[in-house]
Amino acid sequence: MADEIWPVFPDDVQPVPPERGNGDSNRDFGPRPDAAPLGNGKGRRRRERPYRGLITTQQFMGRMRPPDYLIDGLLLRGSTYTLTGPTGHGKTLVALLMAIRISRGEWFCGRKCRKGPVAFFAAENPDNVRIQFFALCAEMGIEPETVDIRWHDGLFALDAAVAAVRSDLAECPDLAFCAFDSLQAFFQGDDDNANMAMLDLALDFRDLTAAHPNRPASLIIAHPIKNASKGNLLPRGGSAITNELDGNLTCWADNGVVELHNHGKFRGVPFDPIKMELAVIKPEGLLDARGDQMGCTIIRALGPQREAEMTATGSERLIKVLVAIRDDPGVTQSAIATAVGVSRTTVHKDIEILRNRKWLREYSGKYVITKEGKIALDLADR
Structure with missing residues (x-):
């Protein structure tokens, strides 16, 4: 386990041992070597790291390990x-x-x-x-x-x-x-x-x-x-x-x-x-x-099959929302929710989707089905 976890250091290059923390010395890891306590008077941790000296390419690459x-x-x-x-x-x-x-x-x-x-x-x-x-x-x-x-x-x-x-x-x-x-x-x-x-x-x-x-x-x-x-x-x-x-x-x-x-x-x-x-x-x-x-x-x-089912269900619901609006342009979102059998939150989201698709717009406080929306309704009725 140890060989798998820690990089291998050549005999002539050893890691700097971390200082111990304030906890029980038998349990505490101690702070990480590159962390320093707050202490520069600016409310910011100093990120000091010890200088370890230059090493060769062989030593440098000897510490490489595959992603785990x-x-x-x-x-x-x-x-x-x-x-x-x-x-x-x-x-x-x-x-x-x-x-x-x-x-x-x-x-x-x-x-x-x-x-x-x-x-x-x-x-x-x-x-x-x-x-x-x-x-x-x-x-x-x-x-x-x-x-x-x-x-x-x-x-x-x-x-x-x-x-x-x-x-x-x-x-x-x-x-x-x-x-x-x-x-x-x-x-x-x-x-x-x-x-x-x-x-x-x-x-x-x-x-x-x-x-x-x-x-x-x-x-x-x-x-x-x-x-x-x-x-x-x-x-x-x-x-x-x-x-x-x-x-x-x-x-x-x-x-x-x-x-x-x-x-x-x-x-x-x-x-x-x-x-x-x-x-x-x-x-x-x-x-x-x-x-x-x-x-x-x-x-x-x-999964792909369930995603397709959800997409189909969502598309069917959007058409039902359009039908409710076509039948009553002044209909409220609460009334649409009752007609479609979903929550008002779902209707609110569906109306935003219809707007983004440019199938629906609002004019003088009423919903208006656009040309593209009417085409979608015609295709759904076939």
Whole structure:
């Protein structure tokens, strides 16, 4: 195991040993060699690194090792990523699904996961994470208690707890994956768009696992800027955090389909968007305080056949919306929802799709079907 994890150093070139941290010397990794404490009077961590001297090409190349994926083609061991998406676009569900699949050594959307224990830091909304985890386990037919995940329940001051967290992670020598929910929850400053403050937080996240012997991968769930579009899903916090970390994965949901992709930076082989489906289930045992059955949104892999079915269903619904508007140009969205048999939120999204396709426009407070929309209706009636 040691030969697989650590680079081989020639006898005449040895790595500089890291200093010990403040924790128990038998458990604490100590801070990473290139990190220095805050101390320059500017509220910014000095990124000092020791000079190690020049080495030969042979020595330099002797330290090369092949990339080692935790999830094939997606997450590299020893790397730290952000996962950015707007609220409600499935990013916590994606992180939970990754955590479950890694802990069991299964497949994540057609990509093999290397099996290992997981640590999940549920800081932003642990009660919601509990419900989502329960529902995902029910969807997969597994008992939650059998999943090898260590949890932190709630928020804490990360900058003051780095040594303690590292110490706890050291108790799990085979640790494979850490998930943090979320970047903004752990930020303790006044302005999460401040580059230097977010850089310090990024360095804290790196410090948690940088010296762990099993080189776990880390994923930090992040919120984008306000009113972010699909083409602008960088984590809120300026360029510093994106530059410091190894990649930014993204989540974008549209009509129940979540696309997992990347934006801004990604160290690794480019990959096509990974598509997943959001679905509402009512798992047995998930009850509210009155004992009534609850529903919960889960996420699952989306195959080509299911995607085609969802596309066809969505197209049929769009035609039904157009028919409702054709029959009553002054109809409200609530009335359309009743006529079509869907929620008002779905109708609102469908109308935006129809506008983007230029099948529909608004004029004097009423919906007007365009020439292109009428053609679509005629084709659907044939």
